[in-house]
Amino acid sequence: MGMDVFQPLLQGFATALTPQNLCFGFIGCVLGTLVGVLPGIGPTSAIAMLLPLTLILDPTPAIIMLSGIYYGAMYGGSTTAILVNIPGEISSAPTALDGYAMAKKGRAGPALAISAISSFVAGTLSLVGLTFFAPTLAQLALHFGPPEYFALMLLALSVVINLSGKSLIKGLISAVAGFFVAMVGMDPITGIARFTFGSVELMSGIDFVSVIIGLFAIAEVLSTWEAQVTPVIRTKLTGLMPTKEDLRETFPAMLRSTVIGFFLGLLPGCSPGVTAFIAYDTEKRFSRVPETFGQGQIAGVAAAEGANNATTSGGFVPLLSFGIPSGPALAVLLGGFMMYGLQPGPTLFEKNAPFVWALIASMYIGNVMLIILNLPLIGLWARLVKVPYPLLAPIILISSFIGAYSVRNKMMDVWLAIAFGLIGWLMRKLEIPSVPLILTTILAGMLETSIKQTLSMGDMGIYLLFTRPISLTICILALLLTISSLYGRYKKISLPGDDEEFSSESIEYPEVFEKKSPVLVKPRRYLHAPKAVYLVREHDRSRNVAKCGSLRMRQAGEQVQR
Amino acid sequence: MFAANIGVSLGLLVLSGAVVVTAQQLPRTLPGIAMGPGVLPLWAGLLMSLLAVSLLIQNIFFRSPSLKRRVFEPKELAAVGKMFFAISAYAAGIEYLGFGMATCIIVVYLSRYLGQYAWWRCLLFGLIMAGVSVGVFRYFLDLPLPTGWFGL
Numbered sequence: 001m002g003m004d005v006f007q008p009l010l011q012g013f014a015t016a017l018t019p020q021n022l023c024f025g026f027i028g029c030v031l032g033t034l035v036g037v038l039p040g041i042g043p044t045s046a047i048a049m050l051l052p053l054t055l056i057l058d059p060t061p062a063i064i065m066l067s068g069i070y071y072g073a074m075y076g077g078s079t080t081a082i083l084v085n086i087p088g089e090i091s092s093a094p095t096a097l098d099g100y101a102m103a104k105k106g107r108a109g110p111a112l113a114i115s116a117i118s119s120f121v122a123g124t125l126s127l128v129g130l131t132f133f134a135p136t137l138a139q140l141a142l143h144f145g146p147p148e149y150f151a152l153m154l155l156a157l158s159v160v161i162n163l164s165g166k167s168l169i170k171g172l173i174s175a176v177a178g179f180f181v182a183m184v185g186m187d188p189i190t191g192i193a194r195f196t197f198g199s200v201e202l203m204s205g206i207d208f209v210s211v212i213i214g215l216f217a218i219a220e221v222l223s224t225w226e227a228q229v230t231p232v233i234r235t236k237l238t239g240l241m242p243t244k245e246d247l248r249e250t251f252p253a254m255l256r257s258t259v260i261g262f263f264l265g266l267l268p269g270c271s272p273g274v275t276a277f278i279a280y281d282t283e284k285r286f287s288r289v290p291e292t293f294g295q296g297q298i299a300g301v302a303a304a305e306g307a308n309n310a311t312t313s314g315g316f317v318p319l320l321s322f323g324i325p326s327g328p329a330l331a332v333l334l335g336g337f338m339m340y341g342l343q344p345g346p347t348l349f350e351k352n353a354p355f356v357w358a359l360i361a362s363m364y365i366g367n368v369m370l371i372i373l374n375l376p377l378i379g380l381w382a383r384l385v386k387v388p389y390p391l392l393a394p395i396i397l398i399s400s401f402i403g404a405y406s407v408r409n410k411m412m413d414v415w416l417a418i419a420f421g422l423i424g425w426l427m428r429k430l431e432i433p434s435v436p437l438i439l440t441t442i443l444a445g446m447l448e449t450s451i452k453q454t455l456s457m458g459d460m461g462i463y464l465l466f467t468r469p470i471s472l473t474i475c476i477l478a479l480l481l482t483i484s485s486l487y488g489r490y491k492k493i494s495l496p497g498d499d500e501e502f503s504s505e506s507i508e509y510p511e512v513f514e515k516k517s518p519v520l521v522k523p524r525r526y527l528h529a530p531k532a533v534y535l536v537r538e539h540d541r542s543r544n545v546a547k548c549g550s551l552r553m554r555q556a557g558e559q560v561q562r
Numbered sequence: 563m564f565a566a567n568i569g570v571s572l573g574l575l576v577l578s579g580a581v582v583v584t585a586q587q588l589p590r591t592l593p594g595i596a597m598g599p600g601v602l603p604l605w606a607g608l609l610m611s612l613l614a615v616s617l618l619i620q621n622i623f624f625r626s627p628s629l630k631r632r633v634f635e636p637k638e639l640a641a642v643g644k645m646f647f648a649i650s651a652y653a654a655g656i657e658y659l660g661f662g663m664a665t666c667i668i669v670v671y672l673s674r675y676l677g678q679y680a681w682w683r684c685l686l687f688g689l690i691m692a693g694v695s696v697g698v699f700r701y702f703l704d705l706p707l708p709t710g711w712f713g714l
Contacts, residue, residue, distance in 0.1 A: 169620060173574065173613045179606040180581065187599035190592060194599055195584060218649065225645040225676070390677025391687065394669040397649065398695055401656065406705055414653050422646060429633050430566055448602050455596035 012357025025362050028065035029369045032072015043073035044329040059340035064362040070329050071312040075370045078115040091272035091308035094280040101296035110242040115305040116374040121254045122306035123367045126262040126313035146453030147465050151474035153447040158478045159281050161485040165433040178440025188449045201412040208441045210404045210413045214420025215434045217400040222425040250302035253283050257306030265314020272308035279307030566633040567621045574614035581607035660710030666692035
């Protein structure tokens with residue numbers, strides 16, 4: 001098989017390396033990174049916006065550029081997630097959990113570098129998979145029916161337990177609230193309106209982009225303004241590159257996330273957002289120090305970023321082989337194929353082989369371009385942190401509003417984003433995690449469709465799941481993950497977002513530490529430095545690494561100012 | 563936190579009750595379709611009410627010391643209220659004044675209010691931000707941003 005693909009791949013490289021294709025590939029990568037960096041402006045809307053503009057081009061450079069936007073956004077999405085805790089893409093949401101914590105400890109540079117390296121490694125390895133094993137893997141994915149998809153959704157939902165923070169009940173409330181959000185609009189099968197309250201604009205449902213923008217971007221603005229503090233990372237932007245220890249620590253995570261991201265990416269409906277969460281969760285299970293996840297664990301950054309990049313390559317397998325888009329961005333890209341008269345499917349490899357192989361080859365080249373764009377320019381992105389908040393807040397608001405508006409060109413989406421911003425702020429105050437809500441908002445539609453299709457397949461009802469080997473295997477896996485997560489909670493392993501130990505109100509600071517914190521206006525409230533010292537003193541014997549992490553934060557010189 | 567949790571529980575109970583009632587008005591089966599549009603909302607509503615009751619019980623009967631802290635401080639609420647009002651006014655401004663003008667106003671307001679920079683700096687920053695945003699999104703990316711009454 002290898003020799004069968006080697007020759008056309010070389011021809012593909014010859015086509016992709018022509019100046020025109022290289023140029024448009026580069027433009028796609030730059031635009032992709034840009035839309036990834038800007039919160040709220042996703043690759044889907046960027047591809048949709050640029051699709052009509054590419055009609056002046058030949059199909060090959062046009063699709064190369066549009067594809068570059070898609071996978072380039074995965075690189076860029078991590079930047080704002082790490083620097084300002086606002087994921088540019090939903091797939092970068094798990095990156096924010098540890099990346100932002102690292103940035104707060106003065107390690108934004110290594111987090112960004114590992115993110116780029118992991119993206120490159122996973123992106124390239126998964127492209128090798130796409131190139132050599134696509135036909136075989138596509139055959140396997142072809143055997144998936146509605147019960148298997150339903151089982152897969154159950155597997156994805158089992159992650160919710162691990163993302164529930166310190167209160168499982170509140171995590172589950174957030175997850176069910178996601179179902180509530182997703183149920184607004186027309187039923188996916190029958191088209192009957194639900195919870196639209198007579199509004200025509202709500203008939204098409206609540207777009208999850210508005211939800212994400214509200215819960216992350218606008219809630220962040222409100223929370224930061226509420227605290228009336230400007231987080232400043234005093235660490236000079238030197239030593240940005242990761243240490244050997246960082247690389248050694250993250251390399252296995254990169255490999256694992258590649259495998260997870262690529263294989264799950266083959267399955268339609270399994271978006272980079274979902275696989276990033278699964279990879280993050282898996283990495284935590286493999287880790288010897290799972291309690292450090294969510295507190296600035298670099299392996300968490302590598303896992304999430306590796307998985308979302310591997311998934312983008314995996315998603316091209318069903319798209320090119322069967323014409324099945326695995327996510328919204330690929331669905332728009334499918335429209336681009338159609339616009340040019342290219343019919344994705346088995347015949348594409350026969351009738352348009354030079355185009356397909358040029359596209360695959362361009363993705364290898366694009367990955368190299370992206371790591372060049374991202375690694376040396378880390379300092380440029382990192383400077384974003386130094387922008388004073390009074391100047392950054394309007395930028396976040398403007399890009400968030402445009403992002404919400406550009407999805408459907410409706411002000412309704414902007415108002416929804418504002419409403420979710422307020423909800424997000426309330427959730428933060430009430431210690432209800434928002435990530436489960438986002439996860440279920442994305443999954444609910446697919447879950448409901450797959451349940452309905454499964455039930456329509458015969459008289460066995462839901463038991464059909466347990467009669468098919470693949471769906472049964474996935475169900476068992478989901479059950480094992482759930483039990484293991486519950487066991488982890490029982491054993492009180494710290495979870496992402498679980499910041500009980502770091503709550504200012506839960507700790508009574510000794511006077512001595514309050515006096516020794518000259519940089520803090522109100523140490524009791526603006527807490528990090530004295531808390532870190534206090535916690536390490538208190539918990540050193542128990543060798544709690546998470547709390548040692550807080551010591552590093554102190555040493556890195558994190559300060560919180562008015 | 564105790565009062566807030568109780569409030570959340572009661573609020574969720576009301577919300578889930580409304581969802582369940584609405585779901586019961588939707589068909590649960592349809593010809594040829596085993597699961598109608600009312601089934602998932604019904605189960606989701608019931609599950610939410612169960613979780614709300616669980617939260618209520620947990621707070622009443624298993625109170626932890628961390629529940630003693632206050633969640634909402636009046637000063638913080640006032641600050642968030644002002645910001646939320648500004649954000650909402652920006653959205654309304656986009657609809658009626660147009661994206662460009664509204665952006666200029668919100669940038670000037672926030673940089674002056676938050677950053678307390680000099681007026682001329684705020685105005686300059688507002689004009690630059692509005693110009694760049696309109697140029698990039700409306701003209702370069704061809705996004706049909708709202709123009710409002712003044713066509714800006």
